[in-house]
Amino acid sequence: MDNLQTQGISLPRLGLGTFRLKDDACTAAVEGALGLGYRHIDTAEMYGNEAAIGVGIKAAGIARNNLHVTTKVWHENLAPDAIRRAFDASLAKLGLDYVDLYLVHWPSKGMDLPAMFETLMKLKDEGRTRAIGVANFTLPLLKRVVEDIGAPIACNQVEYHVFLDQTKVLGYLRSKSIPLVAYCPLAQGKVADDVVLQKIAAKNHASAAQVALKWLLDQDGVAAIPKASRAESQQANLDALKLSLDEDDRKAIAALPKNQRLVNPGFAPEWD
Incomplete structure (x- = not known):
């Protein structure tokens, strides 16, 4: 497995x-994936499955x-005290002494970025998370975090797949040597029905x-976290690494329309 080096961690x-993986099915999926050779598990406070993942x-x-274990703080818990409470709860549910990466799951309109990152940095300094980062941050928000605050973020996790252009965000992240972690890399299953991809x-x-x-993983500074509960799907995703x-x-993939954003909740930021 190829790793990306970022802020002192190997991703x-x-x-x-x-x-959306829950309870025993989630535990089985995590245990099975680790048995197949996965070493990177991604979860979040909001998923409600941290305890099941810890068992797996x-x-x-x-x-x-x-x-490598990533978890995330929900956008309603971005006040400093709330971040700490959420982090303590996540760590307890996972049954771990530390996580490798702790992310702000979504930005919120009223957030105090300097106070947030001061709190996140304290968690890092205490050794309770090895690195910190963000998810669903737009280019203007990234610039504030990286350039104005100087926060040592280890990644930006965003929706990214063959049907959604992320050129601007990816270009900026690369200029700062910050990885992009792609969620929904299979476009919620929509890639399976695409004629161009089927032909390739x-x-x-x-x-x-x-x-x-493989199109995603061939790109510099990009990681991907496809959801897969069945062993066959988990193995198929591992086998994608062998493709050339x-x-x-x-x-042909570059020519596909790239304007399909599939995750766009009401509290999402204004996308670039």
Whole structure:
């Protein structure tokens, strides 16, 4: 597994997304993925599955220093005291002494960015999270965090797939050597039905999903966290790493319409 180095941590480029995985099914998915070779598990306070993930991690028996765990604080808990309470609760549910990466899940309109990042930095200084970062931050917000506040963010986690252009955000992140972690990398399953991707997949003896995933992972500074509960899907995503897309494949993917944003809740920021 290829890793991205960022702010003192080593981030496996392919991780397991766990949104909407619950209870025993979530525990089984995490334990199974770790058994297959995954070493990057992504969760969040809002997912309501941190306890189930903690059980899966414990059952898998992987040495803690060989494992990367990300969790996130919800946008309603961005006051300093609330961040601390949310972090303490997440850590307790996961059953861990520390997490590798703690993210602001979504920006909120009334947030006090300097106070937030002062609190996050304290959690890092205390060794309770090895790194901090953000998710769903737009270019203007990123610039405030990185340039005005000087926060050492280890990633920006955003929706990114073959149907959504993230050129501006990715370009900025690359200029600062900050990885982009792609969620919904398979466009909530929509990649499977795309004729262009199916054609590329047939040529490469692969699936459309594997083609879409490898397109992301071939990009400098990009990691991806597809959700997969079944062992077959988890293995297929791992096998995507073996694919080799050629220039014609990349051109065909580049020509796909790139304006499909699938995750856009009412509290989302104004996208660039």
